[in-house]
Amino acid sequence: MMLLMHSDFPHRAPGRVWAHTGQPFEAREYDVLVLGAGRMGTLCAHALRQLAPALSVLLVEAGGLPNEDGATLLAPGVWTALDVPAPRHAEARWVRAQLETAFGDVSFQTRPLIDLHATPGAQRRPSRDLNLDPAMVDPAALPWATVDEQAATYRPGALALNAAQAAIRLGADLLLNTRAHLHGPGRVRLERLTVTNTHRVVVHETHHVAAQTIVVALGADGPGAAEHDLGVHTTHARAYRQSPRVNVPSQDTTPLLRAHGLTLRPQHGGYTVIPPIHHRDPAGYVPAGGRLTGVPTGLRRETLEDLVAAMESLPALGTAALETGHSASDVPGAWLALPAGDPHAPPQHEEVAPHVHLLLGGPHADTLGPATAHDLAATIAGLPDRPWHAR
Template sequence: MTGPEPVPAGPPPDPTPPRRAGSVWAHVGQHFTEEAFDIVVIGAGRMGAACAFYLRQLAPGRSLLLVEEGGLPNEEGATILAPGVWTAQDIPAGQEAQAEWTREQLLGALGSGKTLEVEDRPLLHLLPAGEGSGLTPTLDALADFPEALALLDPARLPVARVDPRALTYRPGSLALLAAQQAIGQGAGLLLNTRAELVPGGVRLHRLTVTNTHQIVVHETRQIRAGVIIVAAGAAGPALVEQGLGLHTRHGRAYRQFPRLDLLSGAQTPVLRASGLTLRPQNGGYTLVPAIHHRDPHGYHPAGGSLTGVPTGLRRELLEDLVGLMDAVPALAGEGLELGRSSADVPGAWLALPGGRPDAPPQAEELAPGLHLLLGGPLADTLGLAAAHELAQRVSAG
């Protein structure tokens, strides 16, 4: 009697088991019973989500939780209101390599093989005569874009510094993509949860909405964390100071994004004059004003007045726009949406690393195992590089 036929040997087992997708706790009906994580990242904007994604690549064996106060990984702050602009004109000296690396990550969707809506859109920095050499006449630079030329007076801004490699993208989409990839590689995501720092860990306040549309704390849990990364944007320094009593040197400013409701096309370049950026979007232009200084503690955004008429724009923003009206006459027309209160004009708080409006993104270790990650005004061009550098330091620790 013969035995059963031998089973042919299959391929040897893969010594590296496949990564399991992480868990998502989206609402209080999903019970959260975890007690500890190796790494907790607070804030699922693009900086926090990207850092979590890089950490899953560099330290796949360490447990990680991404905590977000909102309902989705998003840019609830400034960058959901104004799409990002990567430009070589913003690169501080010595950070050219980081900027190029960030550009490659945007084009390659963080190296994940996924697609991010990134558009090639040149940026023209418009300048008065005599501002430098190697510049392009404005009339030549905008010869194919009459809709953009109609916004300005080329006699007052006759030359332009052109960045033909500039890109535009949506930071909110970048945050969502990075968070999805991090979850797919094993990170946990806890939504609708307000984080509070405590010694040795994080206190989590899970939020819900009542029948009268009030946001309330449904339950509070505390977890231990070996490493905590605070990537909560402009709220990050306050989170550290209030929770642990650690002083930081960082600041914040309130930035509004008025709309110029005049025609723009799919190929219209990004324009910049005296620090004001006109970013073509949805057939018009989003205005991204310059940041001059940090706002004082306790400041509450309020509108100003134009020729005695109350508007929703901050007074200093109004002063900037009035100063540009001769060079960019479109700002004096009916296309500029002023609003009647600050609530009518989208705006958000913006972190200022080191309290300076020209400082690049940075990560600071405030205490052993506690890191503060800030993007700031140059996050469009350098943010991903700063998030990756922090992930490298944490994974090596």
């Protein structure tokens, strides 16, 4: 794991990485603990080391690598300003610039997004003029379209890994394979995990670490951690989102498609289907598949209903090209944080206890997540200005 390259920052000592329990970890006090090494946590840790290099930072991840699993790895990776309210357009443009240049290779590619509609409207043009693949779109059913020429795709997992590497080069420490539990403001219990010879994951050792500030960037598990460990109430929630695949050929130049709330991202020679989030999932919900013509599938009922409703307009969804699986485990899926419990809410952060900040990405993290993580880092650093204000 090449995390300790520091040639780009010759005047700063790189941080340390503890990947397994064979590497002794001695607990000490840090200025900031960042819990969770998905893209929100890694971007916040990196921004902290950039904006406030005097602050010591420890990034803690339960997995073996940043973004090893969870919502970051399965995030759509679609940047588009179509869903962004006007007051946040400057943030979205700043994020786009960062994705293009700031974090190395994240497979960033400008790719127009075609938003298809059944009725005319402002800035909509005839979809028949866009040379769409008839296997994917019936222009008679969706005769109008809005086009975001500046839309783009990238790999959120690569962004998280690259941001973690950059943070370490700037002096942040990284503790992998470690579960974190909040013990009140300023204190965290860290459980270092190992695997037995029977392949069971067990707690090898426990440490208690103090910090002036704690950032909870645990994704969909973050609100629950704050509520259970700190006894605070939050308005946030989570939902389970799956991403089925459509095996219709796509190319590097194939545009993104969106209709009926579904986004179809060209990926790996076909399309990844990103369904809409309709509501929060209740506590205790266990993902399970629905039924299509009485036959069990691996798609949850709400997602299956969305696909069935779109089959006439998007013909490939009604063919064997759609992979539905036989059980929920056959179709990639992950728990997604819902800031404010709202599928349409943008990423946000809030102080849920003194010096304990909850950082959430959610459905719009692709476009606004990096700006929100940077904003929290600037807040912790006590800096009033944000880089997008000048744009």
